[in-house]
Amino acid sequence: MMKDFKVISDRELTMWKKLTGEEKWIIAGKFHATVSEELGKYIKDIHPDWEERQVSREIVRFWHGEELASLVFDGRGELGK
Numbered sequence: 001m002m003k004d005f006k007v008i009s010d011r012e013l014t015m016w017k018k019l020t021g022e023e024k025w026i027i028a029g030k031f032h033a034t035v036s037e038e039l040g041k042y043i044k045d046i047h048p049d050w051e052e053r054q055v056s057r058e059i060v061r062f063w064h065g066e067e068l069a070s071l072v073f074d075g076r077g078e079l080g081k
Helices: 010-018 021-046 052-064 066-074
Strands: none
Touching (some): 021 052, 052 066
16 A cells, blocks of 8 residues: 655654765665656556667656757757757
8 A cells, every 4th residue: 555655754754854865865866766667667568669769768858858858869959948
């Protein structure tokens, strides 16, 4: 059963506050990797004919938006313009 991420207990909040900045970054990195992996699986299920580059582009678009994905994968335009 999944827990609503908006609701955390006092115990969980206390544990989070006790983590060092480095430990919080490690957790964030693991979260990013897990979400990216699951998103990649989901995209491949929907588009089984897509190449890995297309799947990667969609993952970048999810995290960073169309502008950056287009710049990195399509070579279009300049960032911020």
